Amino acid sequence: MSGSLVVVGTGPGKAGLITPATAEVLAHATDLVGYGPYLDRIPCRIGQRRHASDNGVELERARLALSLAAAGRQVAVVSGGDPGVFAMAAAVFEAVDAGDPSWRDLDIRVEPGVTAMLAAAAEAGAPLGGDFCAISLSDNLKTWSTIERRLTAAAEADFVIALYNPASKARPHQLGQAFDLLRGVKPKETPVLFVRAAGTAEACVVVTSLGAADPSCADMRTLVIVGASTTRQVGRWIYTPRSERGAAS
Numbered sequence: 001m002s003g004s005l006v007v008v009g010t011g012p013g014k015a016g017l018i019t020p021a022t023a024e025v026l027a028h029a030t031d032l033v034g035y036g037p038y039l040d041r042i043p044c045r046i047g048q049r050r051h052a053s054d055n056g057v058e059l060e061r062a063r064l065a066l067s068l069a070a071a072g073r074q075v076a077v078v079s080g081g082d083p084g085v086f087a088m089a090a091a092v093f094e095a096v097d098a099g100d101p102s103w104r105d106l107d108i109r110v111e112p113g114v115t116a117m118l119a120a121a122a123e124a125g126a127p128l129g130g131d132f133c134a135i136s137l138s139d140n141l142k143t144w145s146t147i148e149r150r151l152t153a154a155a156e157a158d159f160v161i162a163l164y165n166p167a168s169k170a171r172p173h174q175l176g177q178a179f180d181l182l183r184g185v186k187p188k189e190t191p192v193l194f195v196r197a198a199g200t201a202e203a204c205v206v207v208t209s210l211g212a213a214d215p216s217c218a219d220m221r222t223l224v225i226v227g228a229s230t231t232r233q234v235g236r237w238i239y240t241p242r243s244e245r246g247a248a249s
C-alpha cells in the first residue's frame with residue numbers, strides 16, 4: 001500500500017470543533033505525529049502508532065512524518081486549531097522544499113480546521129465582521145522589527161487585528177510593547193478582547209480598551225483581538241459592522 005500524509009488540526013479544544021473530515025483522517029491513520037499535548041487530545045486506537053515530540057522541533061517532526069509516509073505508512077500530522085495557521089502545514093512543505101526530491105511525489109493533503117481566531121471571535125460576538133488580519137507575536141521565526149512594522153501597517157490600515165502567540169514564559173514583555181505601539185496609532189477607546197481557551201468549556205472573555213489593556217491578562221492559550229475604529233459593543237457582545245459607515249440605522 002502506498003503511503004500518505006495528511007496535515008490536520010484538532011480545532012481550539014473541544015471535540016465538537018474537530019471537523020468530521022479530520023476525525024476520519026485520525027481514525028484511519030496508522031501513525032500520528034505531533035506535539036505531545038495535541039496528541040493527548042486524541043483517543044488512543046489499538047495498532048495506531050504515536051510519535052509525540054516537543055514544542056519547537058517542527059521541521060524534525062515534519063521530516064519524520066515524510067519519512068514514514070515514504071515508507072508506506074498512512075500518516076496524520078496533528079496541529080491545534082487549523083494546521084495552516086502558524087502551524088505544521090507550512091513546516092511540512094518547508095521540509096519537502098529542502099528535503100529528498102522524491103518527497104515531492106508523495107500523497108500529501110491538508111485538512112482545514114477551526115482556528116483559534118474564529119473560535120475566539122465567536123465567544124465574543126462578531127469582532128471579525130469587517131476586514132481583519134492575523135499577526136503572531138512570536139519572534140522565534142522573525143525579528144521583532146518585522147512584527148512592529150506589520151502591527152503599525154495593520155493599525156494604520158484600520159484592520160481588526162488578531163494576535164496569536166501574545167505571550168509565553170519565554171516572551172513575557174512583547175504584548176505590552178505591542179499595545180504601546182498600537183496606542184501610538186489607534187484611539188485609546190479601541191475595544192480589546194482577551195479570549196482564553198476559546199471554543200472549550202473553560203472559555204473566558206475579557207473586554208477592555210486599548211488604553212486600559214493589561215498585557216498580563218494573556219498567556220499561551222489566549223487570543224487577543226484589537227478592534228478597528230468601527231468595532232463596538234452592543235449588550236454583552238462585541239462586533240465589527242460589515243459596513244465601514246458603522247452600525248445599521
Ligand code: SAH
Nearest residue numbers: 012081082087115116165197198220222223
Ligand atoms: N494552529 C493554531 C495556532 C497555533 S499558534 C490555530 O489555528 O489555532 C498558538 C496560539 O494560538 C496560542 O498562543 C494562542 O494565541 C492561540 N490559541 C490556540 N488555541 C487557542 C484557544 N483555544 N483559545 C485562545 N487562543 C488559542
